[in-house]
Amino acid sequence: MTPPPDPYPRSAAAAASGRATAARAASSRGLADSREFRFEAANFTFIADLLRRLAGIHLAAHKREMVYARLARRLRTLGLPDFDAYCALINSDRGADEIGFLVNALTTNLTAFFREAHHFDHLANVALPEVRARVGAGRPQRLRLWSAGCSSGPEAYSIAMTVLANVTDLGRWDARILATDIDTAMVATARRGEYGIDALQTVPPAFRDRFARLLRDPTGQDRLSIAPEVRRLVTFKPLNLLEPWPMSGLFDAIFCRNVLIYFDRAGRSGIADRFAALLVPRGFLYLGHSESLFGLTDRFRQIGQTIYRRSD
Numbered sequence: 084m085t086p087p088p089d090p091y092p093r094s095a096a097a098a099a100s101g102r103a104t105a106a107r108a109a110s111s112r113g114l115a116d117s118r119e120f121r122f123e124a125a126n127f128t129f130i131a132d133l134l135r136r137l138a139g140i141h142l143a144a145h146k147r148e149m150v151y152a153r154l155a156r157r158l159r160t161l162g163l164p165d166f167d168a169y170c171a172l173i174n175s176d177r178g179a180d181e182i183g184f185l186v187n188a189l190t191t192n193l194t195a196f197f198r199e200a201h202h203f204d205h206l207a208n209v210a211l212p213e214v215r216a217r218v219g220a221g222r223p224q225r226l227r228l229w230s231a232g233c234s235s236g237p238e239a240y241s242i243a244m245t246v247l248a249n250v251t252d253l254g255r256w257d258a259r260i261l262a263t264d265i266d267t268a269m270v271a272t273a274r275r276g277e278y279g280i281d282a283l284q285t286v287p288p289a290f291r292d293r294f295a296r297l298l299r300d301p302t303g304q305d306r307l308s309i310a311p312e313v314r315r316l317v318t319f320k321p322l323n324l325l326e327p328w329p330m331s332g333l334f335d336a337i338f339c340r341n342v343l344i345y346f347d348r349a350g351r352s353g354i355a356d357r358f359a360a361l362l363v364p365r366g367f368l369y370l371g372h373s374e375s376l377f378g379l380t381d382r383f384r385q386i387g388q389t390i391y392r393r394s395d
């Protein structure tokens with residue numbers, strides 16, 4: 084990812100005047116800045132613009148405290164005196180490396196196994212039987228699924244468990260699940276496939292017994308590891324949805340849940356059209372509970388609760 088062209092730091096005079104304005108605004112709100120690192124409005128604007136351009140993520144003004152909280156530790160690690168210095172670092176030769184940390188720190192990674200369970204019911208009862216009905220002449224039955232914005236992996240592993248539980252002759256299929264996220268730390272966690280016991284509470288008990296193994300980590304904590312047959316089905320890769328996608332084969336279904344909500348309207352509409360181009364005709368797209376394609380694209384028609392089908 085390349086840093087944006089904005090000049091930073093601003094000229095000393097502009098910076099000083101920005102600081103004075105911010106200080107006046109803070110004191111007029113009774114918010115004298117007693118925090119460890121000075122964090123001005125201009126710093127927030129710079130970081131928010133950067134995140135919008137690089138990742139499509141829109142940070143509203145009320146996210147300013149969240150940005151401070153998530154980046155303060157990074158400033159401490161880097162030994163920087165304030166956010167002016169941090170923004171200057173991003174615009175320096177070392178900026179490209181730092182941007183990865185910034186994006187990882189500011190993404191929202193909330194996820195859960197079998198979150199929005201009706202999508203997995205639809206996958207099992209509608210999508211997989213449709214794929215099976217498309218008999219590949221003389222070739223193994225092909226299945227391609229994509230978890231786009233997979234966070235730490237529970238969505239992709241839930242898809243894999245659903246496939247394993249519902250496709251009894253999977254050994255004869257050419258089945259693969261791709262799982263991608265912009266956050267490289269999340270991708271690394273997902274690849275490890277180990278979770279605290281609590282994280283698997285939302286996995287149906289029969290699936291937990293079949294697809295998770297108890298293990299004790301080096302600190303003596305009990306953890307659950309995802310079974311090899313599940314992990315083998317999934318490939319985790321870093322991918323920014325705003326950048327070019329390297330995949331060319333078509334997917335039978337795409338899960339992109341609770342990701343588009345952070346994008347602006349143009350970003351959501353552009354990605355929806357790109358999803359359509361990478362789905363088989365009448366392939367499925369699953370969105371998060373508060374997301375909709377209404378007014379964004381004519382490439383999909385809604386067929387259920389946050390379930391869409393490519394319209395052609």
Ligand SMILES: C[S@@+](CC[C@H](N)C(=O)[O-])C[C@H]1O[C@@H](n2cnc3c(N)ncnc32)[C@H](O)[C@@H]1O
Binds near residue numbers: 192232265266322
């Ligand atoms: C709230 S989580 C959703 C996880 C999962 N899909 C679910 O619903 O449980 C949103 C994920 O989208 C990822 N994300 C945000 N912007 C992205 C982008 N531009 N490209 C790829 N992933 C992105 C974040 O890193 C985060 O892991």
